[in-house]
Every structure is written in C-alpha cells, then in structure tokens.
Amino acid sequence: MNHEYIMAIDQGTTGSRAMVVNSKGEVVSNAYKEFPQIYPMPGWVEHDPEVIWETTLSVMKQSMDKADVGSDNIRAIGITNQRETTVLWDKNTLKPIGNAIVWQCRRSSSICDDLKRQGLSPLFQEKTGLVIDAYFSATKIKWMLDNIGDARKRARAGEIAFGTIDSWLIAKLTKGKVHVTDYTNASRTLIFNIHEKEWDTELLGIFDIPVEMLPRVVPSSGVAGQTDPSILGTAIPIAGIAGDQQAALFGQACFDKGQVKNTYGTGCFMLLNLGDASVKPTNGLLLTLACNAEGKPCYALEGSVFIAGAVIQWLRDGLGLIESAAQSQDIAMLVEDTGGVYLVPAFAGLGA
Template sequence: MEKFILAIDQSTSGTKALVIHQDGKIVAKSAAEHQQIYPAPGWVEHDPDEIYENVKRTAQEALKLAGISAVQLAALTITNQRETAVMWDRTTGKPIHHAIVWQCQRTADECAALQEAGFAPLVRSATGLMLDPYFSASKWHWMLRNAEEARTLLAQGKLLAGTMDSWLVWKLTGGNVHATDYTNASRTSLFNIYSLQWDAAMCDLFGVPLEVLPVVKSSDDLFGCTADIDLWPEAVPISGVIGDSQAALFGQQCWEPGMAKATYGTGTSVLMNVGGKPALSEQGLVSAIAWGRDGQIEYALEAVIRVSGDSIKWVRDNLGLFRSFAEMGELLAQAPRNEGVYLVPAFVGLGAPYWDPYARAAITGMHRSTGKPHIIRAALESIAYQVRDAVELMQAETGIRLKVLRADGGASDNAVLMQFQADLLDIHVAKSDIAELSAMGSVYLGGLGVGFWRSVEEIPTRHLSYHAYEPSMDMHERETHYTGWKRAVAAVLRSDAKAEATSRGVNHNEGVGT
C-alpha cells in the first residue's frame, strides 16, 4: 500500500492541507481562509476555533481529492504562522480569548517600558530577540491581565499557553499532548537558545508562568498521534512541526551555513543559516533556531519585515485600486517607473532594521499626475526595498556577501517584483517554482522523523526547479531608487527610532554608493 504525508500549512491568512507522495510531488491540496479581526488600530486577532475547523475541513478534503484514506498516511506535519499567541482551558478545550497575531501592536507600550528600564540586553542575551511586541511573551501577558477567565484557570491549574502549532497539536491529539518545537519556542521571548529550555528569568520578566508552557521538542520528533474522531478514526503520527519561515529555509534546502532565503508572504522573513552556534546581532537582526533535527540544533539569523505582501492586499481591498492580479499587471505596465512615489507600509510598525512599533504607514512623493498605477507600483516596490534593507544588514553582520537569494512565498510569483528585487540587490534571485516551500520543509522533516525517508540524501529533489532573475539596472538608477526609499522611511520614524537606526549604521539621507 502506497504511503503519503499530509502537511498542514497554517499561515496568517489561511490554512492549506497538502498530500505529498514519497517521490516529493504534491498530489492534492485544499485551502481555506480565516477571518482577520481588527478590534482597534494596530490590533490583529484570529479565532483559534475557526482555524482548527479549517484544519479539519481542508485535511479531509485533501485526502478525498487524493483518493486516499488516513490509514495511508505515514505522518501529519505542521508548519505555522509564528509568534501568534493562544491561551486555552485544558478541560474544555476552549480559547480564553482570540489568538493575538504576530502583527499585533497592543503590547508596544509594555515592551517600550521594559526597554526603557534597561531589560533589552538581558532579553537578547538569553533569547536572541529584540524587545518587541512582535514576539509572543507580551501577548500572553496581556491575556493574563485582560481575559476574564485567565487568573481563575491559572489558579486551578487549567490554563495552557502556546503558539499556533501547540494549539493544533493539542487539538489534533484530543488534548493529550501539549508540545511545541524549538523553532516556535525560540520566537516567544521566553526560550533560552543556549540552554534550550524555557528561561525562568524571562518568564518572570514577562509575567508568564512556566507551568502553562508546552514541552519543547525537535522538529523531527514524534509529537503524538491524531485522536480527534471528528477528523478520522485512525491514529496518524504527528511529526515535522516547525515555524513557517524556518520550514521554508529547510524546504529551500539551505542546509549549509551562509545559505539564505526570503519568504514573501503577508510579511517577509529573510533568513540565513549560520550553522551549529548562534550568531548574535547588535544591529537589529534576530537570532533564532533554524531547526532541531536528529538530535542537533542549527541556528539562523533573521530579518523580520512586518508587512510586505499585505501591502498589495491593502491597495486592492482597502483602496480598491485593482480587482485582479491580471488587472494589477496591466496597471503596472502603465507606470514603468515610480516617478518618486513611495509607500512605506508601516501599518503595524516597522521591523528590521528600524524596529519602530509606533511608525505608521505613509505614501510620499505624490504629485498632481500621480495615479493608481504609481501607488500600486509603490506598494509592490516597498517589498523589495525592505528586503534590501534586510540583506544589507545581514551582509554587514555576517561578513558574507550573498551571491544568490532564494525566493518563495505568494508574492514571489510576481515577475515584476522579482526582477526589481534582483535589480535593487544587484544579485541573482532564484525564485522557486514550488510555491509550497514551508509545507515541503515540514514534510521533509516529518518524513525523516518517521522513516519515510532515511536520510536527507533520500529526499527527492528532481521536482525542484527555479526561475532565475538577473540584475540589469545600472548603479545610478538603483541607488537613486534606494535613496528615495530611505528618505520616505525617515519621514515615518519617531526621532528616537531614527537615532537608534542611525547608530546601527542605517543612513536615511544618503544612498549606498552615491
């Protein structure tokens, strides 16, 4: 009997279920979006129950489309939106509040107060992370203070906390397993990336009790078996649990130090494998665990971009400037240059290298002849500018000059964006022809964990292919574009964020090479 792996790809915008054959091919896929909840400016939430129902529905539909039953599954793997925080009642299985999404800025003041009190170096030295509302710990603390049931359940020993992978594992196993993996744990601000344990000092600092947190495992460990009879009666092993950006790094086969990729999603993660020892950044990069596999830990440096593809969605849905991506392409053709118009998509603050949660979005450089095509182009180009910010910082921190950037994620399908990215970076951009790199990364790890493949050498690669984009823009034009971008960013930063960014070598007034 043929065996398959079912991958659950739970992202910021929706959930996909993919059935993968042992030869590495995707044989069936189902997808469902979930509601984006905005209760206040800068606040973003999801409904965990809605997400779990979508997981079950898409999983069942994917099996049906593939013409197989759960008994033919060697494993179920999970890759997930990172940092999104959930808390729930272990007895009823009900969330005590909507999930607080990684983009949410409601805890910006709390993080700023900790920063002003001098705790940022302590947090960085233990966790490798910035002191920022992007990460999970302050979100859990907010729930403990504001969710009506939180304190009662905590006192009764009934409260659990986790990132989205933990929530799904707990639900899929019928409440029998409360676990996460190293990659997701390393994004919480509570996990020590050196000792590989929850850090008691960080838990005290953020006010999150150790006892509510999950057990931490390697990505290729066995996390338990499915036990939700509403899903299917068979017990399917769960393995290959990993945060989506790290999953894409593994799926891109960036298995050697110095290899880097950018995942162009709702936000964008630029991630570089740095090997078996963590590399701490002093200039705005995040140190994280790339994955745990076969008893070994690999580390990564990451530049976090809060909003990239979501800016295109904003231009389409909020401004109504286009209805389809075909129409977007036609409008872009009408404005082959941005004519000095820039969109800084700081809808929920700015990440690396600025790390200003209070920055807000702006469109700059408009003139009387500015039209829809210019604003659409400005939104698209803002993604590439932010990636250049990230790559330049990464190169400065590591001393490694990237020769190629591997690209994946939904926005990487846009050829205009990918060509502009290659031009702006002046390097080769290799765009994967497989859109589902995060899912494939979790599949590779889960497959190794359950013996679907016995080694990385057995992982099939013949189906992997790339579209190459080569730089063709001259230096003067490239740097003129980038200088305009940095001036636009400077206009939305607070004065203290400007000063901090300048101290890290981010010059807002001059272009590189000009």
C-alpha cells in the first residue's frame, strides 16, 4: 500500500477547505469550515485574517484525522485561494494590522475614479491586463496605507508585509520564514506587469506602495517553502500555489490554447487559455496570468460576474429569508415562472 499523500487547501470567500489525495489522485478525505463575512457599512466587505488562518489550520487537521493519515505521510501541500483579497501584517509578530479587505469590497472606488480622471486606464490595461477597479488589490493596499495609523511609514521600514490570502497562509504555515506569492495571484493586484513578470515600479509609484512590503513572486508549481514542524508535526513542502480561478482552469485540464472553463461559486468566472499569446481585452474582459502544464505562467482571458452564490448566502444570513442554501431551490419550485421578474446580481458591479 502506498502511504504517500498530497494535501490540497482551498481557501475561499465563504469558507476554508482541505482535502487529502492519494497517489492515485483519489480524494481520501474532505473537511470544510465556513466563517463569517464582515460588513462594516454598505459596499464594504471584510474578513478576519486570523479566522481565515484558524479555519484553514482546523480543516487541515480534520482532513488528516478523517483519512487517518499522519503529517509524515503528507509529501506536499498545494494552496488555492480567493484572489485579490488583501492582508497587511506585522512581519515580526505575524499579526494583521487590520481586517482583510475582500475582493468584493468597494470602499476604494473613489481612488479608482481619481485614476480614471487622470486618464490612466490605458496605462494600467497595457501593463497589467486589468481595468482600474476596486476589485483588485492595489487600491485596497493604498486605502489601508492611507487610513491605518503609520502603516505606510512602517511598510517603508520593512516592518509591514502585504499579501493575498496565499501569501498570508504561507507566512503563517512557515512562521514568517517565507513571504511569497505566485504569478497568478500577483497578476490580480493591478501593480504587477504581466509581460515583464515583475512588480511595476511606475504603478507602485502611482499608488505610493513601498516595494519593501511586497512578496517574492514564484512559479505556481515548485517548492516555495516548508511548513514549520510545530504547525502539523512535520516540515511539509508547500509545492503549489494558484489563485482559485486559474487553479480551476488547470484542474479542468485546460492546458492548451483555446480551452475554456466556467466556474459557478461565490461569483461566476470564465477563463480562456491563450497560451503565450497576449491580446488586448475589450468589453470588460481581463487579460491575466494562468499556469500551463509545466507550471509556468501563460496568458488567459477572463470574464467575471462578481456575485452569484453570494446572493444565496445573503438571503440566508443577511435577510433571513431562508434557513439553508438548499431551501432556495424548494421555494423557487413553488411557482411556475418568475412573472417577468429578473434579478441582475450587480451587488458589486456588473463585471464583464
């Protein structure tokens, strides 16, 4: 019997999941834990980074317990994560300096409006493949640096780290020894040049974001570091990192140019593998980095609907109209049609 396993972590917008997979590619165990959304005011969405870490660590341990697998049998860990969500933390204490600003949050819209008025949209699209939008990490970083005490001063001094959720989890798993992200997550920040494959000095200057706070960018496939032995009992290689939608493209085996996938979850996201071909996106579509079969960055075209399953969660938790997600289907089946009424889920903008 082969006692070698891989652990997959999927840290999502509404919950954290871990799975143990055997050498045949079979899922041996699965653990999931939901966590609360924080809505300080209309249009604002936050997560507690410590709760993200606690739920992730909890499901990692649960998945091993369910599979009756010890940490010494886990050969590697792969991480996929909700993209764009922004965390700033103290490099020495590994304590966040505030709640994470979630990808859905619109608080930095005024920053985006200022940039658009300056005529900077073509510059950002050319370098990052993205549109200027509060969806992406850079305006969230700027908002935090502008509004949290002496955060910018401390960031320049090398005391504060920025990361998307992958970076945050890796920092916690390695007890601060490793500060990295991968190309797919970096490409969602609005400050990463997807053609040069590096942080862009000009764009950093526009946002006044110190380069000292940024993670090192590594390929999606390859050992980025090892977990601290005190976390799970053994030092385990962290050998895969990818943003959730790019990971889904890879998981659906869309390795070749022209292959496409669509994902329905918290939002809806379509990605088309472009291979090495860079195109100028139109109609709200985005040019982003994905991962090819060799684990190297390639281009992808993305169309986004920001809110999908999140509406069901809002009906349950925000309005209290249903007790469970499944109940929404039961209620929908009580009528023959909608009587001409449609819901456009533009709670965080229309997307593409």
